[in-house]
Amino acid sequence: DIVMTQSPDSLAVSLGERATINCRSSQSVLYSSNNQNYLAWYQHKPGQPPKLLIYWASSRESGVPDRFSGSGSGTDFTLTISSLQAEDVAVYYCQQYYSTPYTFGQGTKLEIK
């Protein structure tokens, strides 16, 4: 199984500041035949289902604000929120879909400083 490890486990950022969450996979999730990274990011708020933010490591889902961006390749990935808003408080998960069993990182709890 591919193990996904996020850092940090929790993060406190001031409103308007940048938030950066890292995700590392135990093996590459870059599929050479199509040069795509099989990596997604989700936002999960209490009492709500998870929401897809980013897929293929850097493609933003429709309707997601452009302050959210994804980057990275191979085994190392980053979710960046360029200017933190109050509504961004949530737990964020990365997920690999390179191979089954699909696996998630342990989550990063993002709070306001």
Place this chain on the structure above:
Amino acid sequence: EVRLVESGGVVVQPGGSLRLSCAASGFTFDDYAMHWVRQAPGKGLQWVSLISWDGGTTYYADSVKGRFTISRDNSKNSLYLEMNSLRPEDTALYYCAKDSLTGGSHSGYFDTWGQGTLVSVSS
């Protein structure tokens, strides 16, 4: 509007059985693979199972293989999860999730989730 509504979650004793359902609407159900994903209390997300658009292909997490069975009825726009030999560690909020890719394949990431149904395995 794309909508997924799970049902069937209850309190069940260890060793018991349960069937979860997920009613889909707002999209062409039989165009998409579907998944179950769960979240144990205070824990992260865990993918449970995948079924192809026609039900012909299924995959399971090792922790549920041989105990859980995923199925679908495209005529009813419904997804199911049959859960047998339930264990306390199966206690979780179970989400039905839609795969993002249409056209007879699957991507493995989830663009729509239901609100979840709670399963509690306890004596």
